[in-house]
Amino acid sequence: MSLLSKKAVVLLLAAVAGFGALNAQAAKPKEKASTNNVSMLDGKFTFVLPKGFTADPLPAGPTGAKGTMYTNQATKTVVIAAENQIAGGASVKDNDNEFLDGSLASFIDDQRKALPDFNKLSEKSLTQKSSGLGVRQVDSTATQGGGQTLNTTLLAASGKRMALVQVISRASDKSGHDALVKTILKDK
Numbered sequence: 001m002s003l004l005s006k007k008a009v010v011l012l013l014a015a016v017a018g019f020g021a022l023n024a025q026a027a028k029p030k031e032k033a034s035t036n037n038v039s040m041l042d043g044k045f046t047f048v049l050p051k052g053f054t055a056d057p058l059p060a061g062p063t064g065a066k067g068t069m070y071t072n073q074a075t076k077t078v079v080i081a082a083e084n085q086i087a088g089g090a091s092v093k094d095n096d097n098e099f100l101d102g103s104l105a106s107f108i109d110d111q112r113k114a115l116p117d118f119n120k121l122s123e124k125s126l127t128q129k130s131s132g133l134g135v136r137q138v139d140s141t142a143t144q145g146g147g148q149t150l151n152t153t154l155l156a157a158s159g160k161r162m163a164l165v166q167v168i169s170r171a172s173d174k175s176g177h178d179a180l181v182k183t184i185l186k187d188k
Helices: 006-017 097-114 174-185
Strands: 036-040 045-049 054-057 066-072 077-085 119-127 134-144 147-158 161-170
Touching (some): 036 077, 045 161, 045 174, 097 119, 097 134, 097 147, 134 174, 147 174, 161 174
Antiparallel strands (some): 036 045, 054 066, 066 077, 134 147, 147 161
């Protein structure tokens, strides 16, 4: 886990869990598959990671939030996929703009506090055509694991659950990073 330290992962999980986010698809520790099929929010948000990623369950966050970290040593890329119950037992629609916008704003604020050189590059509001699921995307840069990284964070919620996917790549691999994000967001 050279690109992203355990401390950074715990900070990420704590930040997201702070507004009720995580619990990912179960994956066997250190299992390298030809591809990793990820299904979140009862199958409403699914994607397939390309070959080369190793799945490693993360320790539970302070609110019971769990996640799986997928790492690709060849490209030095990390994908964190997680979901959890929404705080307070709230229930939201599949495309609840107020909830998603507020959650994303809170996440960005937590990242600014946790990462001194966090720099938000862009923010997008997306809706998956196949499921009607609302997704919020924020692209940023920060120093993590000893170097400058590109980060894309995706947030979605449905019913009483919220999901987070974060893609972290070397700053020098913008094309690879963008291609991976496009693969994750590909609407079936």
